Amino acid sequence: MCTIVNKNGHISFYGKYLTSILPIIELILFGILPFSISFITTIIILRHLSIKYTSMNSHNRYLVQCRRCLELHLSISLISVNCVYILFTTPHNIFSVYLGHLHNQLYHKNESEDELCSLAITQKSLDLLQQCYFMSTFFLCVLTNKRFREELYRLIKRFVFILFPKKNTNNAELPLLTCRNRIRIITSTDSDRRNISGNYSTAHCQGASRSWSSTSNACEANELVSILNKNQIIL
Numbered sequence: 137m138c139t140i141v142n143k144n145g146h147i148s149f150y151g152k153y154l155t156s157i158l159p160i161i162e163l164i165l166f167g168i169l170p171f172s173i174s175f176i177t178t179i180i181i182l183r184h185l186s187i188k189y190t191s192m193n194s195h196n197r198y199l200v201q202c203r204r205c206l207e208l209h210l211s212i213s214l215i216s217v218n219c220v221y222i223l224f225t226t227p228h229n230i231f232s233v234y235l236g237h238l239h240n241q242l243y244h245k246n247e248s249e250d251e252l253c254s255l256a257i258t259q260k261s262l263d264l265l266q267q268c269y270f271m272s273t274f275f276l277c278v279l280t281n282k283r284f285r286e287e288l289y290r291l292i293k294r295f296v297f298i299l300f301p302k303k304n305t306n307n308a309e310l311p312l313l314t315c316r317n318r319i320r321i322i323t324s325t326d327s328d329r330r331n332i333s334g335n336y337s338t339a340h341c342q343g344a345s346r347s348w349s350s351t352s353n354a355c356e357a358n359e360l361v362s363i364l365n366k367n368q369i370i371l
Contacts, residue, residue, distance in 0.1 A: 220273070
């Protein structure tokens with residue numbers, strides 16, 4: 137039945153609760169409150185990232201560009217999730233509130249049950265659209281976030297390697313060169329270059345000191361030979 141009536145033929149209190157009170161509660165708890173929290177946290181996260189990256193002084197342009205790219209992908213994914221949430225959940229919440237008042241008016245006007253059921257079908261269709269939001273977040277992250285795609289691809293490769301170990305023994309699993317790995321490689325190469333330059337300078341100094349000591353030893357030997365020759369001539 138599309139209506140809930142009591143024995144006297146009037147709408148019961150439970151029916152009024154379902155048509156008038158519950159839609160407003162759902163609109164506040166499942167519509168306004170989640171979107172407000174998501175919107176505020178998105179602003180806080182993006183502001184924190186922008187302040188963090190602008191305050192950092194990095195001499196490597198590629199490192200700065202990679203971090204900006206991460207910030208851009210994260211911003212796009214968060215804003216897209218908020219927009220999709222509004223598009224998928226708002227029609228159901230608004231129609232539920234409107235349907236409660238419309239349901240009471242149609243019932244008091246003794247409208248046919250087919251019209252009430254058609255409204256119920258529309259409500260269920262919008263409810264299905266609202267439920268599709270929870271499924272769409274995964275595909276939305278795959279489409280908008282490059283880092284998420286890379287990690288998902290790596291996870292799939294690991295599962296395939298675990299399920300089919302014999303086919304993948306010859307092919308070693310190569311880690312994906314994600315943006316974080318690039319940052320680590322860049323920082324490691326910079327430190328390695330510094331270590332190499334430091335080792336080269338110390339080795340150069342050690343070689344110079346060794347050559348200096350060898351030349352001084354040769355000079356002392358020549359002086360001793362000349363002194364011995366002079367002594368032999370005198371004798």
